[in-house]
Amino acid sequence: MNTLGFTIAAVERDTGLSKDVLRMWERRYGFPVPERDAHGERVYPVAQVERLRVIKRLMDQGYRPGKLIATPVEALSLLAPRRGRLAPEAGNEVDNSGYTELLDLLRQHDANGFVHALQQALARQGLQHFVQDIVAPLTQQVGDAWEDGRLEVFEEHLFTELTKRVLRQAIATLPQGSGSPRVLLTSVPDEQHMLGLLMVEALLALEGAECIPLGTQMPLLEISRAATAHRADIVALSFSVAFPSRQLPKILEQLRRALPTDVELWVGGSGVLRFTPSAGIRCFSTLEQGVEALAAWRSEHAG
Amino acid sequence: MNTLGFTIAAVERDTGLSKDVLRMWERRYGFPVPERDAHGERVYPVAQVERLRVIKRLMDQGYRPGKLIATPVEALSLLAPRRGRLAPEAGNEVDNSGYTELLDLLRQHDANGFVHALQQALARQGLQHFVQDIVAPLTQQVGDAWEDGRLEVFEEHLFTELTKRVLRQAIATLPQGSGSPRVLLTSVPDEQHMLGLLMVEALLALEGAECIPLGTQMPLLEISRAATAHRADIVALSFSVAFPSRQLPKILEQLRRALPTDVELWVGGSGVLRFTPSAGIRCFSTLEQGVEALAAWRSEHAG
DNA sequence: ACGCATTTTTGTCTAGGACAAAAAATCCAG
DNA sequence: CTGGATTTTTTGTCCTAGACAAAAATGCGT
Numbered sequence: 247m248n249t250l251g252f253t254i255a256a257v258e259r260d261t262g263l264s265k266d267v268l269r270m271w272e273r274r275y276g277f278p279v280p281e282r283d284a285h286g287e288r289v290y291p292v293a294q295v296e297r298l299r300v301i302k303r304l305m306d307q308g309y310r311p312g313k314l315i316a317t318p319v320e321a322l323s324l325l326a327p328r329r330g331r332l333a334p335e336a337g338n339e340v341d342n343s344g345y346t347e348l349l350d351l352l353r354q355h356d357a358n359g360f361v362h363a364l365q366q367a368l369a370r371q372g373l374q375h376f377v378q379d380i381v382a383p384l385t386q387q388v389g390d391a392w393e394d395g396r397l398e399v400f401e402e403h404l405f406t407e408l409t410k411r412v413l414r415q416a417i418a419t420l421p422q423g424s425g426s427p428r429v430l431l432t433s434v435p436d437e438q439h440m441l442g443l444l445m446v447e448a449l450l451a452l453e454g455a456e457c458i459p460l461g462t463q464m465p466l467l468e469i470s471r472a473a474t475a476h477r478a479d480i481v482a483l484s485f486s487v488a489f490p491s492r493q494l495p496k497i498l499e500q501l502r503r504a505l506p507t508d509v510e511l512w513v514g515g516s517g518v519l520r521f522t523p524s525a526g527i528r529c530f531s532t533l534e535q536g537v538e539a540l541a542a543w544r545s546e547h548a549g
Numbered sequence: 550m551n552t553l554g555f556t557i558a559a560v561e562r563d564t565g566l567s568k569d570v571l572r573m574w575e576r577r578y579g580f581p582v583p584e585r586d587a588h589g590e591r592v593y594p595v596a597q598v599e600r601l602r603v604i605k606r607l608m609d610q611g612y613r614p615g616k617l618i619a620t621p622v623e624a625l626s627l628l629a630p631r632r633g634r635l636a637p638e639a640g641n642e643v644d645n646s647g648y649t650e651l652l653d654l655l656r657q658h659d660a661n662g663f664v665h666a667l668q669q670a671l672a673r674q675g676l677q678h679f680v681q682d683i684v685a686p687l688t689q690q691v692g693d694a695w696e697d698g699r700l701e702v703f704e705e706h707l708f709t710e711l712t713k714r715v716l717r718q719a720i721a722t723l724p725q726g727s728g729s730p731r732v733l734l735t736s737v738p739d740e741q742h743m744l745g746l747l748m749v750e751a752l753l754a755l756e757g758a759e760c761i762p763l764g765t766q767m768p769l770l771e772i773s774r775a776a777t778a779h780r781a782d783i784v785a786l787s788f789s790v791a792f793p794s795r796q797l798p799k800i801l802e803q804l805r806r807a808l809p810t811d812v813e814l815w816v817g818g819s820g821v822l823r824f825t826p827s828a829g830i831r832c833f834s835t836l837e838q839g840v841e842a843l844a845a846w847r848s849e850h851a852g
Numbered sequence: 853a854c855g856c857a858t859t860t861t862t863g864t865c866t867a868g869g870a871c872a873a874a875a876a877a878t879c880c881a882g
Numbered sequence: 883c884t885g886g887a888t889t890t891t892t893t894g895t896c897c898t899a900g901a902c903a904a905a906a907a908t909g910c911g912t
Binding site (some may be wrong): 296422465500 | 685800803
């Protein structure tokens with residue numbers, strides 16, 4: 247691994263920390279302090295980049311940069327997850343045995359074995375339980391495992407990719423929706439995680455809703471146009487933990503304004519746990535709430 | 550559509566133009582000139598944001614910002630695609646009838662009809678022809694259609710999402726690879742387009758290669774780790790037209806250094822057409838070249 | 853018409869200052 | 883002690899404006 251160094255742009259790409267933040271931290275906390283090239287531009291050694299990545303992930307878990315940067319490198323890996331997790335239901339100690347087996351397959355890089363195990367679980371439990379009791383908690387576990395170093399980033403990527411495939415395949419086998427309600431599924435430009443969206447789609451499609459999957463990263467104005475064009479009843483967005491919670495209220499407000507008033511706006515995912523919903527926005531902290539809301543929508547619009 | 554205005558961050562999100570560039574254009578060309586809020590911060594009216602999006606797309610086609618900004622708004626939509634397209638083979642006038650039908654389905658927002666038509670084409674032609682003669686050119690057409698306003702962004706997203714599903718489904722039905730070569734498929738952090746990757750995967754898997762799909766946006770160091778962990782023979786990356794060609798040489802060089810020397814690095818997609826490959830990097834401008842390279846690899850490593 | 857050198861275009865980097873919003877800490881009333 | 887309101891600290895983003903290098907376009911000589 248003979249890499250010479252990262253430019254500030256490369257570090258932004260690889261860590262997700264903006265150039266502004268990187269320069270600010272340097273000024274304020276004295277870390278990271280990169281070397282400089284012949285033109286006085288920052289060159290970050292690999293070690294600093296890796297430390298920044300650990301710090302970024304812990305920040306997504308709720309830690310604050312000031313503390314993390316003061317903490318010595320070795321101690322960082324020992325920090326436990328803190329908060330902002332989806333559905334950590336009190337007293338709901340789930341049986342971990344099923345997950346550890348799956349996690350082990352990932353750690354052995356056994357893609358085929360992993361897919362096979364997932365498909366088996368799906369066949370055994372049915373789609374709804376599969377999503378709620380396997381995929382959702384497993385996604386959680388994978389996130390946790392990453393942060394204490396039990397899983398590499400590329401193993402997490404493999405997990406995501408393979409799980410998406412199994413979910414999509416399952417969705418494809420479902421009969422077509424009843425045409426009502428029409429739910430537009432997507433995410434905003436800075437949110438690239440698809441898994442949450444697929445889980446919701448699976449559950450809603452299972453209940454016979456008509457899902458219109460637009461993938462991730464839709465510009466706000468386009469979401470609005472799409473809602474009109476597809477005559478959507480509901481726009482559903484997913485936000486992951488990693489989403490900058492700073493921007494959330496503004497974005498949702500802006501979208502709510504852009505959207506026709508008779509279109510409902512539903513949001514969910516670990517990213518909205520710390521968010522207090524404003525008028526005209528429905529906010530879900532568990533998948534189950536989404537399914538319930540669908541039932542409620544149906545009885546309201548029965549006429 | 551009652552949106553008040555965009556902050557500079559929102560414009561960066563929605564257009565893909567960096568804050569630095571937005572401020573520089575304002576200084577240099579006198580466009581865009583946003584209003585200011587009470588704190589002196591930029592507030593971009595919707596009209597300017599939309600014009601910026603048109604400009605950005607045309608830039609991806611090879612136009613230069615100086616000219617585009619000088620061009621009056623009405624004239625922008627008339628500009629034709631210029632260059633940097635994948636496989637526009639001279640004298641190879643393809644029969645467009647099949648595509649226009651599919652494009653019409655998209656324009657009517659008929660998701661089910663579109664998927665059905667794709668699946669029919671797949672069944673009729675077989676996976677290889679489907680990918681090379683339907684999906685690849687259709688992706689092209691969709692891009693073209695966007696730029697002359699024949700297709701909305703959300704229609705393009707719907708296309709992408711549905712096509713991905715059909716491709717993945719087709720891949721899932723293939724028998725498992727022969728275990729050699731082992732090809733790691735992914736993209737670098739700023740590249741989020743999956744479609745090219747899936748097309749390659751379909752073709753390689755069809756030839757019996759063992760594909761390890763890691764999704765998009767892998768940090769460079771992680772690509773290197775993944776290659777080692779999966780004992781990959783080849784790392785294959787895809788770059789779309791939208792990828793900042795400025796960064797391409799540096800990124801590939803850096804990755805090449807990080808990768809074990811016995812792992813081959815293959816790159817392809819519309820984004821690499823303007824790129825002259827350096828040592829240790831194989832660069833493909835058509836899907837077919839990839840399949841040929843696979844055959845060549847096999848005969849080289851026959852022993 | 854083709855290859856090489858020069859000029860223009862364009863994006864990214866740098867610096868430090870200012871400020872607002874979120875989180876934590878403090879204080880005060882019950 | 884406990885809940886809630888207020889102050890303080892922390893943290894990220896925005897601002898201006900200058901410098902420079904790499905890419906693209908142009909001009910020039912053969």
